[in-house]
Amino acid sequence: xxxxxxxxxxxxxxxxxxxxxxxxxxxxxxxxxxxxxxxxxxxxxxxxxxxxxxxxxxxxxxxxxxxxxxxxxxxxxxxxxxxxxxxxxxxxxxxxxxxxxxxxxxxxxx
Amino acid sequence: xxxxxxxxxxxxxxxxxxxxxxxxxxxxxxxxxxxxxxxxxxxxxxxxxxxxxxxxxxxxxxxxxxxxxxxxxxxxxxxxxxxxxxxxxxxxxxxxxxxxxxxxxxxxxxxxxxxxx
Numbered sequence: 001x002x003x004x005x006x007x008x009x010x011x012x013x014x015x016x017x018x019x020x021x022x023x024x025x026x027x028x029x030x031x032x033x034x035x036x037x038x039x040x041x042x043x044x045x046x047x048x049x050x051x052x053x054x055x056x057x058x059x060x061x062x063x064x065x066x067x068x069x070x071x072x073x074x075x076x077x078x079x080x081x082x083x084x085x086x087x088x089x090x091x092x093x094x095x096x097x098x099x100x101x102x103x104x105x106x107x108x109x110x
Numbered sequence: 111x112x113x114x115x116x117x118x119x120x121x122x123x124x125x126x127x128x129x130x131x132x133x134x135x136x137x138x139x140x141x142x143x144x145x146x147x148x149x150x151x152x153x154x155x156x157x158x159x160x161x162x163x164x165x166x167x168x169x170x171x172x173x174x175x176x177x178x179x180x181x182x183x184x185x186x187x188x189x190x191x192x193x194x195x196x197x198x199x200x201x202x203x204x205x206x207x208x209x210x211x212x213x214x215x216x217x218x219x220x221x222x223x224x225x226x227x
Contacts, residue, residue, distance in 0.1 A: 002154070035213040037155070044205055044220055045147075045155060050213040088155050092212065098171055099145070099157035 003028060004089055006102035013110045017077040020105045022089030024070050028100055032092045034072040036065055039086045039104075048087070049074060076107075084109045112136040112216045114206050119221030122196055132189040132206030132218055140164070140184040143209035146191045148202035149220075156202070159191065160209065173199075196225045 005023040012018040022034065036049040047056050049065035052072065064075045072091075076083055089102040118130040132144070146158040159170045159180040168180050179192040189206050203222050207214035 033212060037214070039155075044217040045214070046217065047213060047215055050215075051211075056215075086154075090155075090157070090214070096172075097169055099160065101155045101157060104154040 002103040003093060003096070003100040004091070004102035006087075006089060006105045008103065009106045009108065011108040011110055012076075012079045014079055014081065016079045017075060018079060018107065019076075020074040020087050020089075020107070022072045022074070022102050024072075024091065024100075026070060027095035028070075028091050028093040029067065029072055030070040031094050034065065034067050034089055034091045036063075036072075036074045037088045037090065039088065041085070045088065079109055081109045083107060112208070114208070114216060114218035116204060116206055116218045116221035119204065119223045121224045121226060123227050124197060124225055126196055127192070127194045128196060128223060130191040130193065130204055130206075130221060130223070132191075134187045134189065134206075134208075137208070137216075139182075139187040144180075144182060144189045145207045145209055145214055146180060146189075147205045147207055147214065147217075148200075148223075149205070150199075150202040153202075158204070161189070193223070196223075198225050201225050 033051045037045040038048045039045040052067040053065045062078045087105045093100045113135045115133045145160045161168050161180045177195045181190045203220040205220045207217045
């Protein structure tokens with residue numbers, strides 16, 4: 001059971017906008033910034049969003065992040081087939097003194 | 111360009127030890143925090159341990175605390191993970207990752223550890 005809760009799956013058609021949620025608590029998301037990672041099949045994870053909404057260089061602006069209270073969201077607009085991947089949220093937990101990940105969301109492009 | 115290359119994985123019997131290495135290049139290793147993150151077959155990501163840039167602080171996941179030790183040699187640009195008393199549930203791909211400011215930035219390609227008799 002993950003400390004951060006993500007839906008196990010999400011889907012959309014090309015061109016659509018999809019969102020992935022990440023729910024936590026006051027000791028993790030409520031107190032710290034959230035980062036998002038994309039893991040394409042058979043590859044290592046890649047940083048997608050850091051500090052709630054910042055995009056590393058090279059990440060398309062189709063990807064955006066937001067945070068409100070104890071929840072965070074990743075939005076992907078103009079969905080493309082190459083976006084089919086697993087997406088994970090992560091943050092530090094002040095009570096547990098550990099980094100915590102969400103369980104991951106498998107995004108399918110229909 | 112940043113490169114992280116993990117090594118040291120393999121098949122090991124339960125209760126035995128293994129040491130993983132992560133060779134870093136392309137950035138100023140001694141100024142970055144470093145993490146180990148693992149992924150069991152078909153499962154999600156699990157954070158394992160972090161070490162500050164100078165080795166002054168280390169934190170561990172509950173599942174490995176007391177059995178695993180993270181360390182680094184800034185003169186060799188190398189991160190280590192000493193894994194003792196290995197269990198079947200430690201079977202996973204182990205990734206090292208850089209931490210410039212409270213996020214996992216660059217990741218290695220991973221090394222597979224299989225704990226089995």
